[in-house]
Amino acid sequence: MKKRVVLGMSGGVDSSVAAILLQKQGYEVIGVFMKNWEEKDENGVCTSEKDYSDAFSVANKLGIPFYAVNFSKEYYDRVFSYFLSEYKKGRTPNPDVMCNKEIKFKAFLDYAMSLGADYVATGHYAKVIHTENGALLLRGIDDNKDQSYFLSKLNEKQLQKSLFPLGDYEKTKIREIAHEYDLITANKKDSTGICFIGERNFKEFLSNYLPNKPGDIVDNSGKVLGKHDGLMYYTIGQRKGLGIGNTKDGNGKPWFVAKKDLENNKLIVSQGDTDILYSDALITYDFDVINEEIVSFPLRCTVKFRYRQDDVSATIIKENDYHKVIFDKKQKAVTEGQIVVAYLGNICIGAGAIDKVIKGE
Numbered sequence: 001m002k003k004r005v006v007l008g009m010s011g012g013v014d015s016s017v018a019a020i021l022l023q024k025q026g027y028e029v030i031g032v033f034m035k036n037w038e039e040k041d042e043n044g045v046c047t048s049e050k051d052y053s054d055a056f057s058v059a060n061k062l063g064i065p066f067y068a069v070n071f072s073k074e075y076y077d078r079v080f081s082y083f084l085s086e087y088k089k090g091r092t093p094n095p096d097v098m099c100n101k102e103i104k105f106k107a108f109l110d111y112a113m114s115l116g117a118d119y120v121a122t123g124h125y126a127k128v129i130h131t132e133n134g135a136l137l138l139r140g141i142d143d144n145k146d147q148s149y150f151l152s153k154l155n156e157k158q159l160q161k162s163l164f165p166l167g168d169y170e171k172t173k174i175r176e177i178a179h180e181y182d183l184i185t186a187n188k189k190d191s192t193g194i195c196f197i198g199e200r201n202f203k204e205f206l207s208n209y210l211p212n213k214p215g216d217i218v219d220n221s222g223k224v225l226g227k228h229d230g231l232m233y234y235t236i237g238q239r240k241g242l243g244i245g246n247t248k249d250g251n252g253k254p255w256f257v258a259k260k261d262l263e264n265n266k267l268i269v270s271q272g273d274t275d276i277l278y279s280d281a282l283i284t285y286d287f288d289v290i291n292e293e294i295v296s297f298p299l300r301c302t303v304k305f306r307y308r309q310d311d312v313s314a315t316i317i318k319e320n321d322y323h324k325v326i327f328d329k330k331q332k333a334v335t336e337g338q339i340v341v342a343y344l345g346n347i348c349i350g351a352g353a354i355d356k357v358i359k360g361e
Contacts (some may be wrong), residue, residue, distance in 0.1 A: 002028040003165060006112035007121045008104060009033055009059065009066070011051030013185040014123030014166060017059040017174045020181060021165040022121060023062065030115060031059040031066040034108060036075040036099070057184045066088040071107050078102040084209055090260045091337025094150075097351070101153040109161060119163045126151050126348075127167030128159050133293035135159035142170040149307045152341040152351035156291045165232040203233050205216040215265035219246060220258070222277065228267040231260045237333025238278060242269065256333075278330040279357045284340055287316075287352030295349055297323075305331070305340045305354060318341060321354060 011032040022029045033055045035048050052068060059066035070315045079098045086093035104122060107258050125140035126148045132238070134156045140146040154162070166174060178186035210232060217226040226244040228234065234242075237259040237310045253272035261268055272274045289295050297318035302311035303325055313328040325340055334357045342349040 002026060003118040004028045004116055005119045005121050006030045006032055006115055006117040008108060009055040011054035012191060013178050013188050016183050016185045017177045018121060018165045019062055019064060020177060028032045029064045031064050033068045034073060036103060037069060038199045054185050069111055071103055074107045076102055080345045086337045087210060090231050090262045092335050093337045094339045096150050097153050097339050105154050105158040105162065109158065119161055121163040121165060123166055124151060124164050125166050128162055129165055130134055134291050136251045137290055139346045140167045145171050148348045149341050150303060152348050153288055202216040206232060213265055217267045217269055219269060231267060234267055236335040241254060277332050279334040279359050280330055281324055281326040282334055282340060282354050283324055283356035284321050284352030285355050287320045287350060289350040290348065300342050301342045301349060303340055303342050305334050305338055311343060
């Protein structure tokens with residue numbers, strides 16, 4: 001009897017081809033479209049309607065059952081509320097990581113199990129393997145597309161029920177397969193950014209939910225250089241969009257966001273690549289280890305604290321209620337609220353939100 005897989009179909013090329021690969025592997029595939037956001041964009045367009053139509057077209061062409069499920073309430077309660085809360089604190093969250101943990105591999109997983117599924121699957125570029133010590137999350141083979149970073153907060157039990165059929169493929173091959181099957185999604189561009197914001201202006205979107213609190217932009221000495229629109233709109237290390245590029249002050253080098261002074265509502269900037277931008281370590285209070293059978297602390301490993309960055313060598317120390325990540329070399333623009341993800345080679349060990357940045361150790 002075939003194993004049943006419930007596949008999250010987003011209307012994109014990746015999940016479309018995932019359906020083909022799962023069929024080739026002998027699974028019984030059921031496609032499900034998740035609607036996680038109700039709001040239309042500034043042009044009055046609900047992009048999920050087009051995505052739903054494309055996903056339905058692919059499922060129909062491949063001859064697989066297709067359903068839609070609405071997780072908008074769960075998404076708002078578990079992901080969007082977290083997103084707003086983090087921005088209120090002056091932090092820069094990663095809601096996509098939380099969406100995978102709380103929606104795609106929790107709410108969706110529960111729904112799939114109600115359909116009698118043996119596994120859930122998505123179009124993520126990552127790999128999961130099952131060993132005698134439990135499930136392990138691995139990077140996808142396409143270094144440019146690997147999405148293990150976004151799956152790093154999943155736990156071992158979630159991974160036991162998960163399949164990632166694209167993990168052994170490069171993106172170019174996925175496009176080729178889509179063309180071979182003449183799928184409507186074959187040339188569809190990849191979605192970018194946060195799903196509920198889409199292509200719209202980020203500042204405009206965020207201002208609908210959080211009040212603007214303009215204030216001063218100051219340098220390290222406290223000298224006022226300009227005005228900011230609200231601390232929530234800026235992130236550590238940001239260079240563009242500060243509006244002070246033509247100031248006659250300083251040495252002519254570009255300005256970077258160095259720190260947010262929430263108490264005084266000031267945005268502190270630094271000119272040039274200065275020490276204030278660099279950190280020696282970080283603290284995370286919610287570091288989740290995916291599979292504790294293969295990990296012990298202190299841990300020598302590599303980490304990422306942004307999706308698009310090379311791994312950096314570090315040591316992770318476990319204290320009573322937090323983990324401390326100590327970099328071998330100082331790192332630039334480590335940002336509170338972002339996710340630090342740890343790896344042992346190609347194995348993703350786990351992740352946590354950055355709660356505190358440590359300088360000068």
